[in-house]
Amino acid sequence: xxxxxxxxxxxxxxxxxxxxxxxxxxxxxxxxxxxxxxxxxxxxxxxxxxxxxxxxxxxxxxxxxxxxxxxxxxxxxxxxxxxxxxxxxxxxxxxxxxxxxxxxxxxxxxxxxxxxxxxxxxxxxxxxxxxxxxxxxxxxxxxxxxxxxxxxxxxxxxxxxxxxxxxxxxxxxxxxxxxxxxxxxxxxxxxxxxxxxxxxxxxxxxxxxxxxxxxxxxxxxxxxxxxxxxxxxxxxxxxxxxxxxxxxxxxxxxxxxxxxxxxxxxxxxxxxxxxxxxxxxxxxxxxxxxxxxxxxxxxxxxxxxxxxxxxxxxxxxxxxxxxxxxxxxxxxxxxxxxxxxxxxxxxxxxxxxxxxxxxxxxxxxxxxxxxxxxxxxxxxxxxxxxxxxxxxxxxxxxxxxxxxxxxxxxxxxxxxxxxxxxxxxxxxxxxxxxxxxxxxxxxxxxxxxxxxxxxxxxxxxxxxxxxxxxxxxxxxxxxxxxxxxxxxxxxxxxxxxxxxxxxxxxxxxxxxxxxxxxxxxxxxxxxxxxxxxxxxxxxxxxxxxxxxxxxxxxxxxxxxxxxxxxxxxxxxxxxxxxxxxxxxxxxxxxxxxxxxxxxxxxxxxxxxxxxxxxxxxxxxxxxxxxxxxxxxxxxxxxxxxxxxxxxxxxxxxxxx
Ligand code: WTA
Numbered sequence: 001x002x003x004x005x006x007x008x009x010x011x012x013x014x015x016x017x018x019x020x021x022x023x024x025x026x027x028x029x030x031x032x033x034x035x036x037x038x039x040x041x042x043x044x045x046x047x048x049x050x051x052x053x054x055x056x057x058x059x060x061x062x063x064x065x066x067x068x069x070x071x072x073x074x075x076x077x078x079x080x081x082x083x084x085x086x087x088x089x090x091x092x093x094x095x096x097x098x099x100x101x102x103x104x105x106x107x108x109x110x111x112x113x114x115x116x117x118x119x120x121x122x123x124x125x126x127x128x129x130x131x132x133x134x135x136x137x138x139x140x141x142x143x144x145x146x147x148x149x150x151x152x153x154x155x156x157x158x159x160x161x162x163x164x165x166x167x168x169x170x171x172x173x174x175x176x177x178x179x180x181x182x183x184x185x186x187x188x189x190x191x192x193x194x195x196x197x198x199x200x201x202x203x204x205x206x207x208x209x210x211x212x213x214x215x216x217x218x219x220x221x222x223x224x225x226x227x228x229x230x231x232x233x234x235x236x237x238x239x240x241x242x243x244x245x246x247x248x249x250x251x252x253x254x255x256x257x258x259x260x261x262x263x264x265x266x267x268x269x270x271x272x273x274x275x276x277x278x279x280x281x282x283x284x285x286x287x288x289x290x291x292x293x294x295x296x297x298x299x300x301x302x303x304x305x306x307x308x309x310x311x312x313x314x315x316x317x318x319x320x321x322x323x324x325x326x327x328x329x330x331x332x333x334x335x336x337x338x339x340x341x342x343x344x345x346x347x348x349x350x351x352x353x354x355x356x357x358x359x360x361x362x363x364x365x366x367x368x369x370x371x372x373x374x375x376x377x378x379x380x381x382x383x384x385x386x387x388x389x390x391x392x393x394x395x396x397x398x399x400x401x402x403x404x405x406x407x408x409x410x411x412x413x414x415x416x417x418x419x420x421x422x423x424x425x426x427x428x429x430x431x432x433x434x435x436x437x438x439x440x441x442x443x444x445x446x447x448x449x450x451x452x453x454x455x456x457x458x459x460x461x462x463x464x465x466x467x468x469x470x471x472x473x474x475x476x477x478x479x480x481x482x483x484x485x486x487x488x489x490x491x492x493x494x495x496x497x498x499x500x501x502x503x504x505x506x507x508x509x510x511x512x513x514x515x516x517x518x519x520x521x522x523x524x525x526x527x528x529x530x531x532x533x534x535x536x537x538x539x540x541x542x543x544x545x546x547x548x549x550x551x552x553x554x555x556x557x558x559x560x561x562x563x564x565x566x567x568x569x570x571x572x573x574x575x576x577x578x579x580x581x582x583x584x585x586x587x588x589x590x591x592x593x594x595x596x597x598x599x600x601x602x603x604x605x606x607x608x609x610x611x612x613x614x615x616x617x618x619x620x621x622x623x624x625x626x627x628x629x630x631x632x633x634x635x636x637x638x639x640x641x642x643x644x645x646x647x648x649x650x651x652x653x654x655x656x
Pocket of ligand 1 (some may be wrong): 287
């Protein structure tokens, strides 16, 4: 065993009890309390979820049915009820002292910023909602957001929810092409964007990508609403484009929240799968709201004076659930930061924690590994004594990074909650509860109450202790995705037909591999499908392959992930060129650039290997297992008898 492996095993076997002071006051302050809640949910799920929904959400009209599972796996939660997410995040906090409590703290990258009380945020959201109405947006119309991390992003999301117009937030790092695909797929009517945003001390333009996407044909998009952030010169098309500050400022701050049916669409969020183009994951009003609310409250044991900071981008589900909706639904103070740590400012994150006295900090393992590499000297210069809970999300965290996080950032005082979940699950599914669950570095520990998570084989039978299997969810939960936008068949095939129990029941397949240890703790191993996770960003290998193949020099391409110390996974592309093309450094550059244009810079391969053949089965399927081994520099093991042409292997090796 190498030193690193020994260290890892030692860390994994350590157990950290929740801090006593926290356990004494936490909502769920012991394993017995956790178990009691989990047992309650197991014994009578309808009653459990019904009680939670009544307690935590405001209802205009009460629901009559907790779960309608008569057409599985299409779930309908809280039927008969009407509610509104924007009301739950804003209006209900306006009576009493929370009205003047800070709802949102915004920190711009150049050092500007500001904050909004609940009353102020409510007023801004109402104005924005009225502006949307003035642009002809009404209930049911899909609105896309392509935004930097500015308060208007959260305001626009809440404004959409207020009038019942579902939003589709597209990560600002995606290219014009990727944006266009999402606008077309969703038949989007309005795009909300900004002139640009600040990233790594530069003003990065966003509006030109919208112009480009629309120029190439997005017939349903009629209007564009543009927030002025960077003040860089920005072309505006008269009649189509409107400045936010001109249109929103003059609106009335009175806009009652529209009572929405529980199952009305709340948002669509695109995410990568193993086949085809990204899919639009559909979440609906009441179930998503309840799950974002409950998970936020449980996992961060939120208190009235907490300052919560989640470093994600609003373009991802983590930003939706834990920058905007979970915190605001709970009446908490949430921090939104425009920037990222960068060479000129390696302590950027710690400065935000010190300045705003952040008490809950939620970030990604990739970020932690990058900080770790720079050493503890940087964070040690800041006073982070306000912190009380640390969270991680997005990818497996290695025990070393977990230990470093706990020690250097949390001063060995703060519990680390490693939260496993997905765009599709709406909120966290497996995570420690900071006042109850003893933690083990590298494990997401146990499912939250009401979540029937398991590790199973292809028939849906639970596998044994420490045996690998598919991470699966056996029962529906309120925050589950309802369908794939415009493609119910894909919803079925992607999530519900992979694991096939003999009794015909439906088990949700998450796409991840995992094992459970003797204590029932979950250890998530990563994706088992053709999805790679680069710095916590989910990318489909097929998407990157289609991007490569659309380059004139490429005949065929196969993309796989390989372990990467910092990013979790790196992208390796095996490329077969068209007859007369030559694979040189120039072409590598051009192919990487091309993928950046087609999808976005995050999808650019780390390495491109040219080859004249790919390992394929006799039926023509690319054997990715072999490519993965080659990409990782490992020996190709296992069965190669189905390989059509064994000599391909030698060629790939020698060319590597
Ligand atoms: C991975 C992000 C291990 C996993 C919230 C999942 C994790 C995918 C963890 C979802 C974790 C997320 N430990 N792996 N704590 N959290 N993942 O949809 O592979 O962007 O399937 O949602 O990230 O990514 P998504």
